[in-house]
Amino acid sequence: MRSAIDRETLDRLVAAGDKRARAFLDKPAVLEKEEYNHLDLRPGLLKDNALRALVTHSTTVPLVVQLLSPNIHLHSLALIYKRPVSPEVTPFRRGWHRDIRIPKDLGHRHLPRVGIKICYCLTDFHKPNSGMTLFARRSHLDSEPLAISKAEIDPKHAEVCDLTLNAGDAVLFENRIFHTAAPNRSDRVSRVLIYGYAYRWLKPEVYLDVPDEQLLAKSDPITRQLLGGYRDVDTVPWALQRWARTHGVEPEPVPWTIEA
């Protein structure tokens, strides 16, 4: 999605992200080590007002509600910064994977789509190999593990997409698509924020901040739902259900039984 974030919001997010990443940004340069130049920061992010406000961002989150359903919450949140590495360094690993680990228990066949991540670009990604997550096109439909030759780091049969994006754009990707981190071979720091949403019957990942009761009490109903401010999964997702009804995008109810 082009221009998902306006300039003013973008500036606020970069300031908030840089504050959290200050120690990482200030480390001495070591261009030969990919892992040294990769920050994946998760705990504590929701304490920041600008980062918390993005949980209900109006250009993107309504799409996720329509693609999944109103019965969702925030499942993960990551600030990912990559400092430049030398173009000569061979990538130390790729880490191609699907999100939410469902295949570990159920295998790769008949995988359901249960989560969608929104990756907000805080910097331009105008050239290849500049730090954007790589995606294997159409791999969400694959029913096998991703095939990678012994001497290679990327899949044999799938097209690897290194997207060209502007600061302020957002990329939505779902749990079944194979993707991987990749090094930043440009001369600037790459910055993204990734908000993962999933059905409420999927427990948020361990790094997501436990909802702060005081903050929840002050939040609007949709923020409260997305941050997990409800008793259990059987509590009806009132807030987003109401939003969906108001906008005429409520999903068809699925009955337990039908008259035969």
Ligand SMILES: O=C(O)CCC(=O)C(=O)O
């Ligand atoms: O660091 C990256 O670019 C990859 C992020 C990722 O793998 C994920 O969000 O699951």
